[in-house]
Amino acid sequence: MILRRWLVLLALVLAPLAGAGTALGHQQKITISTIAHNPRTGMIEIIHQVPVHDAEHALVVQRTGNADIHTPDIIGSEDSREAFARYVTRRFLFQLNGAIITPDYVGSEIVGGSLFVYQETPAPAEGALRLRVNSQILTDVWARQENRVNLGNGTSVDTLIFHGGDAPAEGDLPR
Structure with a gap:
């Protein structure tokens, strides 16, 4: 429930950006990932x-040699959407308190001009939430790709920015 409310708020804040990019008909070459403790x-x-x-556009580029991708239609093809969601989860590396974690895939949906991919993992009951992340989503497609990772939500957010080949970065996730 809180995830949906947070998603709606995020979509409202970012809707002007998504609409502008779609209207112009060119790649924005930016993704935004948000990590929050619930x-x-x-x-x-x-x-x-x-x-x-x-x-x-990435599906068209990746289609050669990838049997998972049948047609590059994120909106009209659930298979394409799920194939791309799997790609996103593979290109996002996540460590929690020094341990490599593979968050569970929860699902995906289209909101406005954006595809949202959801993952989650249990948080330790106590102690700090020290994260080490690296977002390389679409950096294998475009050299100028920028990926922003927001740690936290509300007024307590730190943003990490990644480009192709960048090393992982660390930050604390507020409880």
Whole structure:
């Protein structure tokens, strides 16, 4: 429930950006991932936002040699959307308190001009939430790709920025 409310707020804040990119018809070459702790569920929730136009162009590029991708239609083809969501989860590396974590895939959906991919993992019951992340989503497609990772939500957010080949970065996730 809190994830959906947070998603709606995020979508409202970012809607002008998504609409502008779609209207112009070119790649934005930017993704935004948000990592937040949900104290009610005890989970760390990860939301990746990728412009649909960028995702579809990436599918065309990646289609050669990838049997998972049948057609580059994120909106009309659930298979394409799920194939791209799997790609997103593979290109996002995540460590929690020094341990490599593979967050569970929760699902994906289209909101406005963006594809949202959801993941989650249990948070330790106590102690710090020290994260080490690296977002390389679409950096294998475009050299100028920029990926922003927001740690936290509300007024307590730190942003990490990644480009192709960047090393992982660390930050604390507020509880």
